[in-house]
Amino acid sequence: MDFDRIKEKLNILADAAKYDVSCSSSGSKRTNKTKGLGDSSGMGICHSYTEDGRCVSLLKILLTNHCIFDCAYCVTRKSNDIKRAAFKVQEVVDLTISFYRRNYIEGLFLSSGIFKSPDHTMERLIRVAKKLRTEENFNGYIHLKSIPGASDELMREAGLYADRLSVNIEIPTKSGLKLLAPDKKHEDFMKPMEKVKNEIIQYKSESRLIKSTPKYAPAGQSTQMIVGATGESDRDIMYSSAFFYKKYNMKRVYYSGYVPISHDPRLPALGTEVPMLRENRLYQTDWLMRFYGFDVRELLNENHKHLDMEIDPKLSWALRNRSLFPVDINKCDKQILLRVPGIGLKSVSKIIRARKHRKLNWEHLAKIGIAMNRAKYFITCDSREKELRDLSSENLKSIIIQNSRSKFRTYTSSQLSLF
Missing domain, CATH: 3.20.20.70 (Aldolase class I)
Structure with missing residues (x-):
């Protein structure tokens, strides 16, 4: 050879x-x-x-x-x-x-x-x-x-x-x-x-x-x-x-x-590569279709032909459908829970198991591991911040993006401090 x-x-x-x-x-x-x-x-x-x-x-x-x-x-x-x-x-x-x-x-x-x-x-x-x-x-x-x-x-x-x-x-x-x-x-x-x-x-x-x-x-x-x-x-x-x-x-x-x-x-033209973020948003949409019960027409349609590059597709859908929220975390069924931004598949299973034994509060949810910086605007628990109810979807989007950036900066700083 x-x-x-x-x-x-x-x-x-x-x-x-x-x-x-x-x-x-x-x-x-x-x-x-x-x-x-x-x-x-x-x-x-x-x-x-x-x-x-x-x-x-x-x-x-x-x-x-x-x-x-x-x-x-x-x-x-x-x-x-x-x-x-x-x-x-x-x-x-x-x-x-x-x-x-x-x-x-x-x-x-x-x-x-x-x-x-x-x-x-x-x-x-x-x-x-x-x-x-x-x-x-x-x-x-x-x-x-x-x-x-x-x-x-x-x-x-x-x-x-x-x-x-x-x-x-x-x-x-x-x-x-x-x-x-x-x-x-x-x-x-x-x-x-x-x-x-x-x-x-x-x-x-x-x-x-x-x-x-x-x-x-x-x-x-x-x-x-x-x-x-x-x-x-x-x-x-x-x-x-x-x-x-x-x-x-x-x-x-x-x-x-x-x-x-x-x-x-x-x-x-040469030099105009597709942003990696667009690939990521497509995969997130694919995941919602296969595992979260979303119909593709809910996520993308004649009025929304392109995915929002600033936020994930589930949050984008929720902001367009504010009338369906907030939902009671202690009462809503699994299919509704799966549609709450910041709550993933594993967290949904944990919530359903945990609420069989007691009424869940914000502290319990934080321990379960849901993304509170997004989920808290779409659910009720033992309390809810009243002033958030009258926010427009655009204002709420801005708040969530800002919170996410602040969280990222805090995480990055803590990682750098290790060195």
Whole structure:
């Protein structure tokens, strides 16, 4: 093996893979029962931090950065003058096993540029996963990127060896995709998603009847959207996400801020990167939709097409719906509690358990750990500051922002004092 050449390929193809962010926790439970290599647990992959503080990682690479398409937003597009490389199937297998045995990684995230055809590319990705599972007896986490336009037969086979499959929708709207990637068709993204969803349902149904039924993509499927390459509003982006969650049972939708890479007039100018804060607000909105019971139309609609960059989306919604507040912390049900700014999922559970035994007051709530600098304006407890009732939403927003900044400055000062 030419180690210098392998190292060069690794540098090129690992760097090219950094733009794909859809590779966090797997949610898979592939238990090692055959004395093979590794276990795939549901505690997070690719430099994610688990609840107990453990950092876990995976080998994240492209099979090749050669591509037959010329998508304006993609660094590996065929017209881009970059250094090209391609791994052989066995090279990826050897790298994965070698890195795993050295305890560098816990799994593999494998994507690729599209060379020759979607089916040819997908077939090679599957060969890597199949060799790892059947020849190396590897039980670690494997995430394969599905290739748009790949056949149903290949998508079915991919799910038998991968823990998670994902096909990146890339641009949130059909019009945006047509503008920046005219060689691609919207339906080529939808077809693999539909196939994976149906296969997961079928295999789960069969496994209830036949225990020996193999697992099919046990960690489900995910997708990723590029934010800011075209003029989509936050509403357009999140409405697309809601569609994918409902239609294709997505485990996760990821949002990746566009990084300007060319002078193409269809794209934002160089130096106008998407603020990290916008990505953060989109993820917060996504979280509210998936875990807090919000409908996307409550958070973003014709009157509110963009998220407020100054405050989080739950607080923004609450300020627009002041008539629903304040709520009695000792009486309101769980769904209402989840909508109170400053009260998270864990705090809601603690409040519901605690109020079974006694009437809660402000001191109890502070000990539970809710964000009092926001929550106190939307709840009643044993008392409430009367003068706050007549504040306008704009004034209340200003007060909360100021309180948050003061709290941050106090925290920062206390941390600096340690040094």
